[in-house]
Amino acid sequence: MKSSRSLALVSLFAALLAVFGLIPKIDLPLGVPITLQTLGVMLAGCLLGPKRALQAMLLFLCAVALGLPLLSGGRGGMAVFMAPSTGYLLGWPLGAFVTGLAMAALPRATPGQTAASAFTASALGGLLVVHACGVVGLVNIAHLDWTKALLGTLVFVPGDLIKCGVCAMVVHTVARGLPDWQFGGRAVK
Amino acid sequence: MGSLYSEHRTWLHGLPAWFKLLAFVLLTSAQYVVSDLPVLSAGTALCSLLFVSLGRAVAPARKLLLSLLLVCALILGFHSLMGQLPVGVLSTLRLLSASLLGIALTLTTRSGELLAVLEAVLSPLQKLGIRTERLALQLAMMLRFTEHFFVVWKRLDDAHRVRTGKAGGLRLLAPLTIHMLTSARRVADTLEMRMGE
Numbered sequence: 001m002k003s004s005r006s007l008a009l010v011s012l013f014a015a016l017l018a019v020f021g022l023i024p025k026i027d028l029p030l031g032v033p034i035t036l037q038t039l040g041v042m043l044a045g046c047l048l049g050p051k052r053a054l055q056a057m058l059l060f061l062c063a064v065a066l067g068l069p070l071l072s073g074g075r076g077g078m079a080v081f082m083a084p085s086t087g088y089l090l091g092w093p094l095g096a097f098v099t100g101l102a103m104a105a106l107p108r109a110t111p112g113q114t115a116a117s118a119f120t121a122s123a124l125g126g127l128l129v130v131h132a133c134g135v136v137g138l139v140n141i142a143h144l145d146w147t148k149a150l151l152g153t154l155v156f157v158p159g160d161l162i163k164c165g166v167c168a169m170v171v172h173t174v175a176r177g178l179p180d181w182q183f184g185g186r187a188v189k
Numbered sequence: 190m191g192s193l194y195s196e197h198r199t200w201l202h203g204l205p206a207w208f209k210l211l212a213f214v215l216l217t218s219a220q221y222v223v224s225d226l227p228v229l230s231a232g233t234a235l236c237s238l239l240f241v242s243l244g245r246a247v248a249p250a251r252k253l254l255l256s257l258l259l260v261c262a263l264i265l266g267f268h269s270l271m272g273q274l275p276v277g278v279l280s281t282l283r284l285l286s287a288s289l290l291g292i293a294l295t296l297t298t299r300s301g302e303l304l305a306v307l308e309a310v311l312s313p314l315q316k317l318g319i320r321t322e323r324l325a326l327q328l329a330m331m332l333r334f335t336e337h338f339f340v341v342w343k344r345l346d347d348a349h350r351v352r353t354g355k356a357g358g359l360r361l362l363a364p365l366t367i368h369m370l371t372s373a374r375r376v377a378d379t380l381e382m383r384m385g386e
Contacts, residue, residue, distance in 0.1 A: 004380035005373075011327050012373040015334030016366075019342065043366070059327050066303045066328075067193050067295035070335075075253060077193055078213060079291030082284055083260060142264055143280045148271075166359055173363035178370060 006052055013044040013056035014063065018070040035072035038160060041092045042126035042167040045099020046118045047174065049185015053096035061089065087137015091130040099125030103184030108175075114183055115172035121184070122164040131156065193253070195246040195296045201239075202246075206302035207309075213294050217287045226275070229282045236286040240293050250292045257288050304328065330376070334369070341368055 017040035044053040060070065069076040071089075081089065099121045106117035131153045138149035174181055201209070216232075223229055240247065247254070261281045268277025304325060311321040342365055349357035 005377040007323065007327060007380060008330070008373045008377040011330035012334050012369055012376075014327075014331040015338055016369070018331065018335040019338040047366075047370070059324075059331060062307070062324070063328055063331060066300040066307070067298070068300060068332075069193055075256070077253075077291050077295030079253065079257070079288035079295070082217065082287035082291060083257075084264065084284075141280070141284070143268070143273075143276045166362065170363045170366050174367055174370065177363075177367045181370065 006055070009048055010052055010055045010059055013040065013048060013053070014060040016040045016043065017056070017060045018063075018068075021070050021072045036163075037072060038088075038092075038095075038126055038130060039163040039166060041096045041130065042099055042118075042122035042163060043170060045096040045125050046103045046121055046167060046171050046183060047181070048096075048100060049104055049182070050097045050100030052185060053100040054093050057093035057096045061093070064089075082141070084138055084142040085134070086141055088130055088134035090137070091133025094133060095125045095130035097125070098129045100184055101125075105184075108183050111172050111175035114175040115168040118171035118183070119164050119168040122167045123161070126167070127157065127160045127164060131160075193249050193292075193295045194299050195243075195249050197244070197246040197248070199243045199246045199297060201243060201293060201297040204297075206298045207306045209294050209298055210303065210306055213290050216290060220283050220286055224279060226279065226282075229279065229286075233282045233286040236289045240289045243293060243296065246296055247292075250296055253292060257285070257292075261285055334372075337372065338365070338369060341365060 017037055020036040020040045041053075041057065044056050048056060064070050064076050064080060065078055067077045071080060080086070102121035102124045103117060106121060108114040108117055135146070135149045135153050138144045138152060139146055142149075144152065171183065175183070216236075220229065220232055223232070261284060264284065265274075265277045265281050268274055268280070308321055308324055311324070314321050342361060345361045345364060345368075346357045349355070349361065
């Protein structure tokens with residue numbers, strides 16, 4: 001059961017990321033778009049736990065690399081891994097993994113507590129880790145210096161903090177609607 | 190969901206997927222080692238020629254190409270504003286040639302062929318207990334779920350519009366997630382019946 005459940009959940013969250021890609025992106029001057037897809041990274045980490053969230057992100061990126069136009073604005077194929085936003089894309093699996101790890105470690109006794117933990121975990125994995133990877137990408141691919149890359153990525157932070165809030169609200173609703181759901185991939189002790 | 194693959198046959202369609210993927214990996218890796226402007230310019234010119242030689246097959250990638258040119262212009266403009274034009278030119282040439290090769294590969298190779306290469310490359314991982322043969326099944330399920338997600342989202346949005354007269358927007362995310370999680374549970378039960386695990 002565990003294996004088939006993993007299979008279904010991993011595919012489901014990869015699909016969630018694809019659906020978020022259907023929502024139009026907003027382009028910024030750095031060549032890195034604002035999309036709703038990072039919300040999918042946060043939700044995967046909080047709802048699936050580190051291992052399955054990592055698998056879901058890798059599955060999604062694999063589908064993108066195979067040429068499916070699943071990224072915001074209908075982008076896909078190998079070329080998207082050569083763009084200035086590559087660091088952010090490759091940061092998604094790591095970000096989802098860290099979100100899942102944090103979610104598993106944080107308290108989840110009540111729906112309110114679970115939502116607060118989801119906000120913290122998303123900020124840590126979906127925001128901090130993804131942006132750290134994004135900055136490394138901007139420095140290496142767009143050849144910006146570290147200060148400019150760091151300043152550039154700050155443009156995304158307010159929007160991503162709102163996504164952390166949305167993620168916490170979704171987690172709160174799921175905690176009330178599906179009380180037996182194992183957030184962070186672990187049951188509450 | 191359609192891929193960016195072009196049905197308009199070109200000379201590149203005839204080459205095997207593994208060869209194109211290997212050439213892509215080698216060429217894009219090589220251009221990150223080279224930092225000599227004339228060599229890199231010649232490489233980008235060759236990549237552009239290869240891309241142009243695909244003719245009408247590049248039509249599905251028109252939007253992608255436009256956004257690529259926009260990003261290149263932005264990088265060039267940004268670096269020239271900072272007084273680092275040579276660095277900007279190098280970055281733009283690398284980005285342009287790698288992206289053109291990537292788009293050419295995607296346009297001329299079916300997803301299924303690339304998937305077969307990927308499964309063959311990953312097959313040694315099976316010795317470590319990783320079930321790489323499931324990749325195709327997971328991709329198929331992902332695409333099925335994407336369509337299903339979209340249909341459910343539309344249905345929830347229609348219901349919200351009827352009730353309130355406004356679009357549901359992000360308010361629908363929580364009910365959609367619950368709906369999809371329960372669907373995933375049902376799918377897992379079905380898989381368990383069929384696969385026995």
